[in-house]
Amino acid sequence: MSDIERLIxxxxxxxxxxPRSARRAVLHLLKRRETVLQPLLQALVRxxxxxxxxxxxxNLDDTDPCGICGxxxxxxxxxxxxxxxxxxxxxxxxxxYRGHYHVLGGLLSALDGIGPDELRxxxxxxxxxxxxxxxxxxxxxxTVDGQTxxxxxxxxLAGCDVRVSGIAHGVPLGGELHYLDDAxxxxxxxxxxxx
Numbered sequence: 226m227s228d229i230e231r232l233i234x235x236x237x238x239x240x241x242x243x244p245r246s247a248r249r250a251v252l253h254l255l256k257r258r259e260t261v262l263q264p265l266l267q268a269l270v271r272x273x274x275x276x277x278x279x280x281x282x283x284n285l286d287d288t289d290p291c292g293i294c295g296x297x298x299x300x301x302x303x304x305x306x307x308x309x310x311x312x313x314x315x316x317x318x319x320x321x322y323r324g325h326y327h328v329l330g331g332l333l334s335a336l337d338g339i340g341p342d343e344l345r346x347x348x349x350x351x352x353x354x355x356x357x358x359x360x361x362x363x364x365x366x367x368t369v370d371g372q373t374x375x376x377x378x379x380x381x382l383a384g385c386d387v388r389v390s391g392i393a394h395g396v397p398l399g400g401e402l403h404y405l406d407d408a409x410x411x412x413x414x415x416x417x418x419x420x
Contacts (some may be wrong), residue, residue, distance in 0.1 A: 297312075304349070321414045367400055
């Protein structure tokens with residue numbers, strides 16, 4: 226197998242790229258080595274060396290704590306719980322939320338063998354127990370696994386002195402947050418309800 230074929234196969238593993246799209250991307254990169262390929266390689270090497278998960282919330286950043294956790298202008302009384310970093314980034318794009326986040330790293334799923342120990346739920350309970358925290362917003366997908374996870378976390382937080390709410394209007398049943406537009410996400414955050 227040639228180096229070009231290996232590169233195409235590697236690109237085809239990326240979300241949204243199949244073999245044909247991967248071939249087009251690789252061809253584009255190789256035709257524009259100086260202006261596209263070399264800067265991309267440098268950016269990938271830098272990102273590999275510097276980007277890591279925030280120990281507090283689970284976000285990806287080149288600082289720890291991340292820029293969101295370290296921002297004193299954010300509302301520390303509210304934690305928005307999301308499944309993955311892509312969901313956090315989608316909510317940030319909406320501009321509707323100015324509190325802190327907590328990335329679970331997945332959802333509870335008996336079929337996939339994902340239980341509470343595989344997720345960052347114990348760390349969330351620790352954070353929700355802090356005296357400054359007043360509300361935990363469950364912003365997980367409206368799927369069976371998402372709602373199971375939300376209700377499990379609500380039960381775990383019952384001993385904490387926090388309001389547990391969930392996002393509402395605008396998110397379709399079965400919808401996943403990282404596919405929604407900014408206005409839909411903003412509406413859903415503003416119309417959250419208690420679980």
